[in-house]
Amino acid sequence: MADLPRPTDAELSILRVLWRRGPSTVKEVHDELARRAPAAYTTTLKQLQIMTEKGLVTRDESQRAHLYVTRLPEEQTQTQLVGDLLDRAFEGSASRLVLRALSSRPAKPEELAEIRELLDRLEGETK
Amino acid sequence: MADLPRPTDAELSILRVLWRRGPSTVKEVHDELARRAPAAYTTTLKQLQIMTEKGLVTRDESQRAHLYVTRLPEEQTQTQLVGDLLDRAFEGSASRLVLRALSSRPAKPEELAEIRELLDRLEGETK
């Protein structure tokens, strides 16, 4: 199975809607997107058709209004994107990326606590 | 001052060389890049000219072989890229991004320790 291409910006916007909503029609996706930025219905349709060709989504054509579903779960795509950025801009250094992530946004205390737990778990495994 | 555009893949490759080497000529950048993937000299030249137009780099034309310099330090661009990814794929959740970063790569123990220190520092500030 060929690897999926890195989603473009517009494709990622659509994937986000599909991850949140689950299987959706073009109309449902379009309505969500149009809320933020007005766009033509056929733009969303075309994007979903292209994404189907690329394998980023699959579609169920059993009904008149096709249902689109993401091919990969959100976590997997996020991991792909982070790994990609790691290679392109961080020479593979995860710690540097984490450093920038936390300096890019003021993270909430709960988030910091979550990360700390994650570290505990990871260091436990290494032993 | 207008914000700089997000660097493309090819542009980022060049920026990485400039960050590592400091001010460099086209030839110097090209030689570094050609080591990994063969390419025409004029391709690198053209990219640097475009990057100059965009403001990603500046150049010193006082010598025959122009010297190119990054406009932003590496850290700032990294912060921009991470913040961008945070918005596009993580709904702004830094902790989720960190989670994916660490699951994307087996991080070395030293790196985990670094991150832990960073957390200590951040939580210290919040108090």
Place this chain on the structure above:
DNA sequence: TTGACAATACGAAGACCTTCGTATATCGTC
């Protein structure tokens, strides 16, 4: 069965990205 509506299919335009070939300018040296 036809008309109105809602959906998909298709093509194309315009912007950007990436690459490269060719033309032109500049420097040192014989």
Place this chain on the structure above:
DNA sequence: GACGATATACGAAGGTCTTCGTATTGTCAA
């Protein structure tokens, strides 16, 4: 001053991304 070597400038091709208008198909109801 002419030649070779080394620079930069420029234009264009080919690909991808994004958007949209128009054509076509399918469905339901009067």
